[in-house]
Amino acid sequence: MALGKDYATQQCSIARALEVIGERWTLLVVRDAFYGVRRYNDFLGHLGIPRAVLAARLQSLTDAGVLARRRYQESPPRDEYVLTDSGRALWPTLRSLGLWGREHVEGTVPMRIFVHAPCGTELGAYGECPACATGVPLEDVEMRPGPGLDPDPEDPVSRALLAPRRLLEPLDPDRV
Amino acid sequence: MALGKDYATQQCSIARALEVIGERWTLLVVRDAFYGVRRYNDFLGHLGIPRAVLAARLQSLTDAGVLARRRYQESPPRDEYVLTDSGRALWPTLRSLGLWGREHVEGTVPMRIFVHAPCGTELGAYGECPACATGVPLEDVEMRPGPGLDPDPEDPVSRALLAPRRLLEPLDPDRV
DNA sequence: CCCAGTAGGTTCGATGACCGAACCTACTCG
DNA sequence: CGAGTAGGTTCGGTCATCGAACCTACTGGG
Structure with missing residues (x-):
């Protein structure tokens, strides 16, 4: 979206956010x-x-x-x-957006599943761990492939992302 | 964003969501x-x-x-x-986006404040109530003007939105 | 009856963003 | 010395978006 053209006149934090990440x-x-x-x-x-x-x-x-x-x-x-x-503070936005997409756009087939690594419970809608009843730091979030994911993708990055990994863990697509 | 042009090939709930609400x-x-x-x-x-x-x-x-x-x-x-x-399920996304914009884009001047009406606590990053530790039904969310808001806007809708109100409450810009 | 006003649009030409492809630079490896 | 790779920039064509003008259907006033 980007254009402050009209967004800039908006008295709204959402509009300001969209100027940065809305394109x-x-x-x-x-x-x-x-x-x-x-x-x-x-x-x-x-x-x-x-x-x-x-x-x-x-x-x-x-x-x-x-x-x-x-x-x-x-x-x-x-x-x-x-x-x-x-940038890391955008996690709640991405999490809620992904959850919405999964439940309201496509056929409820999860692409990726995010769990609280120490206890193995899937994150709740608030990014919290339902079992531990606490917020989960990004380093403790493990992403796993869900049933909706193509099991044999073309590009190396997608292939590297098939394995369970922690969020933010640097990716090296060479070793796959 | 809209164009499924390339988004459609993305194996990702976030991309699917953006096809709907990303433009x-x-x-x-x-x-x-x-x-x-x-x-x-x-x-x-x-x-x-x-x-x-x-x-x-x-x-x-x-x-x-x-x-x-x-x-x-x-x-x-x-x-x-x-x-x-x-559509209502998009509230956590909007809430987290607004909070991010407020804290990471502009000068920390809140435009609007959203509180859990029964207890008066400001909502968390996913639209939950930190004090009650529960999700908040949209009808129980009260929006109040924050210090960053123009106190005397031009258009009738902005003026009507200056008063504290519940989310989803139908707006009638004629009576202001 | 006529006229002005309002809600909810559609159409139009100009601008600007996005697209894919080609090209460029700096470096490494054999 | 030639091929390959990472990380870009440049370029022309297309498509979305923009602001302004126009259209339709109805209401209310004189």
């Missing part, structure tokens, strides 16, 4: 970041997004402080994009 | 519906959205089952748009 593809980039994707080519392959659009989104998310760009190797210079604290 | 303006229309806005002209005035775009959004939200179109008067024929159960 096409933007929220999916953030989602991938939660899944552990960090590198340009991994986003590119996993999302099937045009290169120019990905570059623009990474730039605007970095400008907005949702992602941080970090040099992880000098020669040749290579950068990775990781979630900032501000 | 520009769409989520703001839904937000207004939570605030009690029901009529075409009220959406139009409050959002400052082009007429053609509003008509398209109302149509697609109705097709998706998020809103329902209801004839409330026969002569002349007049319709109103109200949230379905599916």
Whole structure:
């Protein structure tokens, strides 16, 4: 969405949020970041997004402080994009959006399941653990493939994401 | 966002959700519906959205089952748009998005405050009540103006929304 | 009866975002 | 020295969005 054109005049926190993460593809980039994707080519392959659009989104998310760009190797210079604290704060939004999509758009076939790793219980609608009755830190969230997921995807990133993993755990699509 | 162009290939509930409510303006229309806005002209005035775009959004939200179109008067024929159960299920998403916008985009100036009416506690990130530790039915959510809100707005709908109100309570911008 | 006003749209040309493909740079490996 | 890879930028075409104008159906006032 992006255009502050009219959004800027809105006296509303939701509209302000949408100016940052409301454009096409933007929220999916953030989602991938939660899944552990960090590198340009991994986003590119996993999302099937045009290169120019990905570059623009990474730039605007970095400008907005949702992602941080970090040099992880000098020669040749290579950068990775990781979630900032501000970006991590988007988890409740993504969680509730995914839950809504699963229950109100498609045929109730879960794509991915998010559980409280220490106890193995699936997260509740509030991102809490129903069994432990506490909020769950991101590091304690384990994502597992659900029945709706293609068991033999094309791209390496999707294949790497088939295994159970913790949120934010860096992804290395080479070792699969 | 809308275009299933590539989103459709995504094995992900979040992407599916974004196909329905990810386009520009769409989520703001839904937000207004939570605030009690029901009529075409009220959406139009409050959002400052082009007429053609509003008509398209109302149509697609109705097709998706998020809103329902209801004839409330026969002569002349007049319709109103109200949230379905599916639409109401978007509340946690809107709540978390608004909270994120308030805390991570602008200068921490709350525009609107949402409280659990029976106990007066402000809602948490998923629309739950932290004090009562339960989900809050939408009818028990009271919205109040926050310090960031323009105290003397132009359009009648904004003016009507200045008073504390319950979510979903039908708005009548004529009596202000 | 005529006219102005209102609700709820549709149509239109211009602008701007998004798309896919091609190209570029810097470096490494064999 | 040539091929390959990561991480981009540039470019022309298409499609969504924009604001403004127009349309229809009805009501209420003089």
